[in-house]
């Protein structure tokens with residue numbers, strides 16, 4: 001029997017309303033998600049690629065329930081996420097966590113690392129003060145940082161280390177779904193592979209399901225089993241990564257592939 005997907009998106013629709021002209025009198029609409037549907041099986045990584053402005057971050061924010069939608073449904077572990085409110089929604093929030101693109105902007109500069117990583121545990125009322133500290137130290141160790149960082153501040157760390165802190169903050173809650181929105185694109189190339197390997201290892205050890213957003217097709221191929229290609233709010237094609245790399249269906253995907261992998265999809269292996 002095939003497992004039900006952990007995450008199922010059906011016909012997601014998001015319209016941004018933009019004001020322009022004199023006193024913002026002219027209203028324009030931008031369709032950022034245009035009937036987006038996809039399924040992510042439990043324990044797999046699903047890649048989302050597309051150029052800047054194609055709607056990837058909008059999709060991520062919608063899954064995190066950080067943004068109201070204009071249509072569609074989000075089912076997580078068989079539950080309609082868009083219907084949840086209050087305490088029920090808070091419970092679900094700990095099961096879906098996010099790693100952000102910019103480790104400089106996404107960590108509060110005035111908070112100590114121990115408090116940043118432990119904040120989710122506190123908010124969700126998990127553990128005692130002492131057990132939260134233990135969980136935070138263990139998680140920091142798993143991302144390659146020692147307990148000596150607990151009382152330090154984000155500015156004392158490099159970009160790669162800050163992203164490790166962002167990963168620890170997300171994973172200390174032991175989520176089932178991890179949404180990674182361009183988690184390495186703000187980092188030096190030399191650091192990117194280390195962070196991707198860390199995410200891969202933790203994902204395996206913690207049985208994570210991942211929605212992995214990137215504009216870099218090489219990163220998607222490295223990390224994901226299936227993928228979708230987005231353009232102007234629509235999914236152009238989706239399927240197993242190997243199939244899309246070997247036989248892209250759309251000209252847009254072919255062009256994206258040709259830009260980074262000159263031999264992909266050309267029939268050559």
Ligand SMILES: Nc1ncnc2c1ncn2[C@@H]1O[C@H](COP(=O)(O)OP(=O)(O)OP(=O)(O)O)[C@@H](O)[C@H]1O
Pocket residue numbers: 016017018030032050051052053054055056057058059215
């Ligand atoms: N808050 C907002 N208000 C109005 N328009 C927005 C808002 N957020 C995003 N947009 C627009 O919606 C479209 C999709 O943006 P989104 O950030 O989701 O794309 P993206 O694929 O993640 O791009 P990037 O890779 O640059 O982050 C873009 O045209 C963007 O300008």
